[in-house]
Amino acid sequence: MSTPRVLILGGSASLSRLMTLRMVSKSWDVISVIRDPAQRSQILQIGNGQKGKVEVLIQDLEKLMGVRGARRILEQARPNIVVFVAGSTRKPFAVDRDASKSFMEASTNDNSVSKFLFISFPSSRRGRAPWWTDEDFQDWMVEKRSYPDIWQAKLEADEYLVALANARARRGGPSFQAISLRPTWLTNSKGTGKVHLGKSRAVGQVTREDVAAVALALLSRHDTRGWFDLFQGDDEIEEAVDSAVRRNVNCIDGEDVERIHELAV
Template sequence: MRVVIAGGHGQVALRLERLLAARGDEVAGLIRNPDHAGDLRAAGAEPVVCDLEAASVEEVAGHVSGADAVVFAAGAGPGSGAARKETVDRAAAVLLADAAERAGVRRYLMVSSMGADAPPPEGTDEVFAAYLRAKAAADADLRRRDLDWTILRPGWLTNDPGTGRVRLAPKVEPGAVPRDDVAATLMALLDTPASAGLVLELVAGDTPIAEAVAAVTAAR
């Protein structure tokens, strides 16, 4: 399987790249900063320099052409303002979907965020509220498309070691989840075509990831 990951130098993306490469998949990561190329190579991924805030649909389509799936794991990141939540967390996700359609890549996994299913609560920090609105808009755009999409909305991300056990459902109680387990869940979703069309929330839990994915697909 060939997988192209937007935001290839992100913490979840690097973990996913390692997992996919370790089992023999072909992985490419789209990165804005060429200085990050070595980290992707160390993870077993092919670095592809592509600034999603400046690239054309044709350019991105060329990078994803021939892929079996694309994963949107990009984000403006901590310290960025509200404007970049719009240009990265929303617009870049839309650009990747446009490019996937152009290139004939049907499978699209979106790394979204818990809380993107409702307006930000009153009193929410302005930048975080902009982030949630951008994620909600990107999710809504993807859901309208004729693609085999899956939207994963993790809770609060931590760098704790993964346990391989999660709670995964259309709606779960808010909580934290290790980035290791987010990456492992993304890989399990990639391996499960029946997860297409699902919007799922993810936090740490007691169910092995493979069982959790099987359960949500069986319950649809």
């Protein structure tokens, strides 16, 4: 099997750096896209002494120039996996929505890209999740009202990835894994190695280290697709991922999937 080449958008984020370290330690190569050239050396140092290689590309995602710009980055990086971690509290529609959707479209139209992982959050949905309690629903309403632009931007991107993956499958394209990993509020605490992956509460906490480990576990398999909400929990990470896949867990349940599929028609 060829060495995985992973393009990470938003490569300077703490979560991205943790992902990068885990990937290169497994002999994966990482191309990290960052905005600030001054951070290049810091990102490159992650690869020191590791089995995989780290490369850096400079691109301000707020100035991407749409799908054409995303396609140019893909041509430079030649990845088979794309991970979108970037986010902006200041300009969520430019980064969380528009830039991510541009990379989603470019990736699903590039047969060499087989996996796309988008970092979202559990509140990114249009309606009450069928498994939520009344308290969960109220927490979702509060979070949605508190961060309306981020909620809208992430939701539109989550849905678009589903629609594009479905369109690629319908036209007979190569196998493609569309993964939305949806961690709740992130902490810098030491990773516990234990999580709850799948249908859970609306709001909680999870460590960045554990999110990075779950992302790698999802990307290491060929049968992971869908929306995965992620919280701190009691399950070992590999066990949590295996259980979610085995039980066909998808947190898109309760959303209007037919409407979502029409977004890419």
